[in-house]
Amino acid sequence: MNAMNTLPKYIVTLCDGPTCMHQRSKTLKAVIEEELKKRGLYETTSLVLSGCLGMCNKSPIVIVNPGYTIYGGVSPEDIPEIVEEHLVKGKPVARLAIEEDYLYNRFYRVFGDVAFFGQQMRIALRNCGIMDPESLDDYLSLRGYEALAKVLTDMSPAQVISEVKKSGLRGRGGAGFLTGLKWENTARQKSDEKFVICNADEGDPGAFMDRSTIEGDPHTVIEGMIIGGYAIGAHRGFVYIRAEYPLAIRRLRKAIDEARREGLLGTTILDSAFSFDIEIKLGAGAFVCGEETALIHSIEGRRGMPRPRPPYPSQKGLWGRPTLINNVETWANIPVIVLDGADWFTTIGTEKSKGTKVFALAGNVQNTGLVEVPMGTTLREIIYDIGGGIPDNKKFKAVQTGGPSGGCLPEQYLDTRVDYESLQAAGSIMGSGGMIVMDEGVCMVNIAKFFLEFTQNESCGKCTPCREGTKRMLEILQRITKGEGIEGDIEKLERLGTMISKASLCGLGQSAPNPVLSTLRHFRAEYEEHIKNKRCPAGTCVDLLSYTITDGCVGCGLCRKKCPVGAISGEPKQRHVIDQAACINCGQCYAACKFNAIQKS
Amino acid sequence: MSLPLEIIKKKRAEAINRIIGRGFLSTKRVYVGMATCEIAAGSKEVMNAFREAIQTGLTDVYLTQKGCAGRCNLEPTVEIVEEGKIPIKYGRVTREKVREIVERHLKKGEVIEEWVIK
Ligand SMILES: Cc1cc2nc3c(=O)[nH]c(=O)nc-3n(C[C@H](O)[C@H](O)[C@H](O)COP(=O)(O)O)c2cc1C
Numbered sequence: 237m238n239a240m241n242t243l244p245k246y247i248v249t250l251c252d253g254p255t256c257m258h259q260r261s262k263t264l265k266a267v268i269e270e271e272l273k274k275r276g277l278y279e280t281t282s283l284v285l286s287g288c289l290g291m292c293n294k295s296p297i298v299i300v301n302p303g304y305t306i307y308g309g310v311s312p313e314d315i316p317e318i319v320e321e322h323l324v325k326g327k328p329v330a331r332l333a334i335e336e337d338y339l340y341n342r343f344y345r346v347f348g349d350v351a352f353f354g355q356q357m358r359i360a361l362r363n364c365g366i367m368d369p370e371s372l373d374d375y376l377s378l379r380g381y382e383a384l385a386k387v388l389t390d391m392s393p394a395q396v397i398s399e400v401k402k403s404g405l406r407g408r409g410g411a412g413f414l415t416g417l418k419w420e421n422t423a424r425q426k427s428d429e430k431f432v433i434c435n436a437d438e439g440d441p442g443a444f445m446d447r448s449t450i451e452g453d454p455h456t457v458i459e460g461m462i463i464g465g466y467a468i469g470a471h472r473g474f475v476y477i478r479a480e481y482p483l484a485i486r487r488l489r490k491a492i493d494e495a496r497r498e499g500l501l502g503t504t505i506l507d508s509a510f511s512f513d514i515e516i517k518l519g520a521g522a523f524v525c526g527e528e529t530a531l532i533h534s535i536e537g538r539r540g541m542p543r544p545r546p547p548y549p550s551q552k553g554l555w556g557r558p559t560l561i562n563n564v565e566t567w568a569n570i571p572v573i574v575l576d577g578a579d580w581f582t583t584i585g586t587e588k589s590k591g592t593k594v595f596a597l598a599g600n601v602q603n604t605g606l607v608e609v610p611m612g613t614t615l616r617e618i619i620y621d622i623g624g625g626i627p628d629n630k631k632f633k634a635v636q637t638g639g640p641s642g643g644c645l646p647e648q649y650l651d652t653r654v655d656y657e658s659l660q661a662a663g664s665i666m667g668s669g670g671m672i673v674m675d676e677g678v679c680m681v682n683i684a685k686f687f688l689e690f691t692q693n694e695s696c697g698k699c700t701p702c703r704e705g706t707k708r709m710l711e712i713l714q715r716i717t718k719g720e721g722i723e724g725d726i727e728k729l730e731r732l733g734t735m736i737s738k739a740s741l742c743g744l745g746q747s748a749p750n751p752v753l754s755t756l757r758h759f760r761a762e763y764e765e766h767i768k769n770k771r772c773p774a775g776t777c778v779d780l781l782s783y784t785i786t787d788g789c790v791g792c793g794l795c796r797k798k799c800p801v802g803a804i805s806g807e808p809k810q811r812h813v814i815d816q817a818a819c820i821n822c823g824q825c826y827a828a829c830k831f832n833a834i835q836k837s
Numbered sequence: 838m839s840l841p842l843e844i845i846k847k848k849r850a851e852a853i854n855r856i857i858g859r860g861f862l863s864t865k866r867v868y869v870g871m872a873t874c875e876i877a878a879g880s881k882e883v884m885n886a887f888r889e890a891i892q893t894g895l896t897d898v899y900l901t902q903k904g905c906a907g908r909c910n911l912e913p914t915v916e917i918v919e920e921g922k923i924p925i926k927y928g929r930v931t932r933e934k935v936r937e938i939v940e941r942h943l944k945k946g947e948v949i950e951e952w953v954i955k
Contacts, residue, residue, distance in 0.1 A: 243950055247923055302922050326921075346916055346924045347906060350954055365870070365906025374901075376845075376852035385845035444874070451872040452904020483873050498848065506841035598909075606907030 244282035246323050247349045251297035253288025253610075259295040261285070267312040268298075271319045281323070286348065287355040287617075288610055290341060292583050294334055304345045307332040339379060339572045342366060355622045357584065358608045359592045360408075360568035364452030369487050372494040375455040381500050383574035384459050387466055388508040396467040397423055400570070403578035404590035409435055409526075409563030410641065410668045410743070412589075412656040418560065422550040423468040425558035432465045432473035432512075433535070433554065433561040436484070437519050437526035440639030441690055443670045445594040446564035448606055450477070450484040453568070454491035458514060460567030462501065463574065465512040468560050473514040476531050478521045488516060523640070523694035527742050528561050530696070541696045542742035563668070565594055585611035589655035593669060599636075600675035602627050607671075609654070616650040619673055630675040633774075634758070638667025640687045640694075641747030643754025644680060663754045665747070679774035680759040681766055685713040687751035691744060702745030705736040709752060718779045721767035730756060775836055778821045785812050788833035795825035795834065863899040865943055868916040872905035879931065880913035886935035895939055911954055917942060926954040 248268060250261050265283065272278040289297050294308030300318065305328040307318065314332060321329050340359045343366050347353035358364075367374040375381070387396055401416025422430065434457060438446040450457060461473045477485055492514055495501040503511040517535050524530050525540040532554050534540040553559020569591060573581050585591050589611035595618065597607045602624030609618060615635055619625065626632050634644040637654075643664035645652065652662045659666050674683065692706040709732050712725050733749030733756075740746045756763060765771050772780040785795070791809040803819045806812030814825070826834045839847075869875075869884045887900050908914055911928030915938070918924045925948055927938065934952060941947040 243948055243953060244923070343906065346918060347926065349923065350926065352908060352954075353906070361907070364904040366868070367903060368901045369904045370902070371856075373852035373855050376849045377856055379849070382842070382845050382849070385841040388841040390842070448872060448874070448905045448907070481873070483876070499844075506844050507839060508841050603908070603910065605909040606905065608907075 245280040246277065247282045247284060247299075247301040248323075249284045249286050249299040249301070249348060249354065251287075251289040251291070251295065251299075252285035253290075253292070255288070255292035256295045256297055261296050264296055264298070264310065264312060264315070267315050268319075271315050275319055275324065277319070277323060282349065284349060284351075284354055287613070288357060288584070289344075290338075290357055290580070290584055290610075291334065297334075299344075299348070300328070301349060302326075303328055305329075306334045308334045337379070339383075339575045342378060352603050352605070352622055352624070355617065356608050357592050357610050359572050359584075360449060360456075360565045360594055361452070361606065361608050362572070363456065364448060364606075367453070369452050369454055370490055372455065372491070372498060375453070379575065380455055380571075381459055381495075381506075383571035384462050384500070385506055386574055387463050388506055388510060393423060393467045393469065396463060396574075399578045400467070400573060403573045403581040404585075404588075405566065405569055405573060405581070406589065406656065407563055408565035408569075408593065408668065410638075410666070412666060415562065415566055418550055418562070419464065419467050421548070422558050422560040425551060427558050429472075429555075429557050430468055430470040431554045431557055431559040432461050432468070432470045433528075433531070433549075433559060434461055434473065434475040434564060434567055435526060435528065435531060435561055436475055436477035436481075436564045437531060438478065438481075438564075438668070439521070439523035439526040439694075440641075440668055440670050442598055442672065443596050443639060443668055445596055445606060445669045447481050447484050449564050449568055449594075450481070450488055454484075454488045455495065456571055457488075457564055457567045458491055458495055458501065460562075460570035461514060462505065462512050463570050464560055464562065464567070466510055468558070470560065471512050473512065474517050474535055474554070475514060476517045476519055476525075476535060479518045480521050485516060485518070492516070522696075523690070524696045524742070524744050527744060530742070531561070532559065541698045542744070544741060565669075586653065586655045586658075588657055593654060593666065595637075595654075595669045595671040597623055597671050597673070599672040600626055600630065600678070601673040611655045612653045614651050614653055615645070618654070618671065619650070623673065626673070626675050628675075630677065632673070633676045633678055634674045634680065634683075634755075636664075636672040636674065636683070636687075636751070637670065638665040638747075638750070639670035640690045641665060641743065641750055642667045642670070643750045644674070644683065644758060645754070646758045649758075663757055665750070677774055677776065679717075679772050679776040680755040680762050681713065681717055681772075682774075682776050684752045684755045685710070685717055688713060688748065691748035695744065695748070699739075699741040699745060701736045701739040702741070702748065705732055705740075706745070706748050708732055709736070709749065713752070716763065716766050717772070717777045719766070719770040719777075721763075721770075723767070725767055726756060726760070726763055729753075778823075781821045781823075781836055782816060783814055783819060783821065783823070783826055784835050784837070785814060786833050786835050787811065788831050790831055790833070792830070794828050794830065798824045798828045800824065860899045864897045864919060866899040866901070866916075866918045867943070868901055868903040868918070870905060870912060870914045871902035874905050874909060875912045875914065878912035878929075882932045883913050883915065883930050883935055886932045887939070890935070890939045890943075895943060898943055908954065914954070927952045928954040 789811040
């Protein structure tokens, strides 16, 4: 890529996904560079290699901006013509242009030239950031509700289910169950009534994928749900969303009202024989209420506590009726599967994990934000190519996926591909899409403690392993981080963790020990250091730190003024001292010192 | 009775007409991020500043809100899309920056490079 000091006049994007690479996109790049130089356009053109653009059957792919023309099957011989006609004369080469109006990746037209976005592929988030989410007109103009119309016109419920099955789509709410199979199981049940639920509880701390989807494109979720209702024979749907999402709720409500007014929701949708309506149910924000059986209890007006499965909601769900429950992101994929086709959808992702996944990238990473990538993208590509790496020249230490139910992976796992199986094999999980990057300054014992505090707090208390077990584990972790760890604590944590995983009633307890078990697996030495030497190598566990003032002190007195407990004394222009007995290890002196004269150990 | 697919095509055509009626074909389209995250970063002020500019004489601009594109630490974000040009994406926009974007970019066509997300 040629370095750009000023904004480019042209952007030429080359697909560098696996298929295009195979089709020698690198050679093509060299040919384009050569041609640009020959025409004196090299300095004003930005040449970008993108991630897979999802048009593998027309590889190699080249996109030229301005104009946003997608060229397919481009050979080196075509390059002079593209440069001459499109770049120089501003006339796209019709002969090579792909005209198909795909639903996915619509955001690319506006954002694709920025590296953070250019490496992504967007299916669920395709409309987020490019249209007014409060305008049904905007959604309709982007082929909104066409998938629903197609289904109602051309497809039987069985055909819809078969298409979703063929797509290989798996649930994005965490467990990764095959969506088509779930639809089939629910459709098969005989019942006077069936229900559809959208799980928008999104309880993972730090996750905001579902909120952004609903706030950015509420109609896509509604459209997905209506199609689901048609497929299984349901006429009522519920969106279970936490009350802490007021804007998402408002937009969803508005979208439902407008869809009803336009005859897209309600009785005889689009003049067909099918009727379906959606209600919003507000959750109070308990993590366990995201678990499907607890969620169903909550909608029924009962306490949000899980129950053993089977029977699964597909058999006995809301008010005892067969119920199809899917996550927001899962629903948002449905219109794309219907219009762009299951055959296309299966070309994206890995053998067992098809399509894309949205992640909320956060923590010690340059570019934080929402990232949607094809399954099979590596953690390294997400953190470095999209995330821009670790800020402040610090070293990467670990990445946490799957939120409080997931695990921490160290550097040697950076080439792990994000798909359900690979992440599990590495000792973490896909989860609903939290991804927290941690640099060398983060203590793994402390992180494990943080997540366990969360799950322990959110445990509903129904089953003993989760209620009591997580409490005991947390006590041990609290001791260790205070410097009171004892020989045998690690083994006890492992024993307790394994027991809780095996014996808990629902996914909350079954996965609660994961952050501890995975850090024990990958960062055992750090635990040992805390226990045996009462040291926190990352320097974050407050009780294991001590601050001392070195010879570098000039006696400016700033630390003395900053100290909230008056533990620092000294005459002006003379070396100060910290009274270790009075010091509370808050670190304010360390942060304030302009001469690096305070040592943390 | 028409088929659902025919009805939806008609609805789309009508929707597009209404959008055009609201000024979509103006020379410049301005998208202001208005999701929870964007609003927390101050995008309501940014939206208001653009609205005021239009009330006080800025013309040929189609102003609209949008959802979150996902670039958290550069919010509030604003895109300026113009046919035949590369879409410009501004990050960390403030009321003060809007004033300059209006004067320099929207009125004179000058892209303010140091604020562009690359
Ligand atoms: C403790 C716990 C919390 C959960 N929270 C959520 C959630 O917030 N959102 C969600 O979609 N699924 C959540 N799930 C998963 C649901 O039980 C269920 O598997 C999912 O909604 C099914 O939809 P999917 O197949 O589309 O993923 C949670 C599960 C557990 C055990």
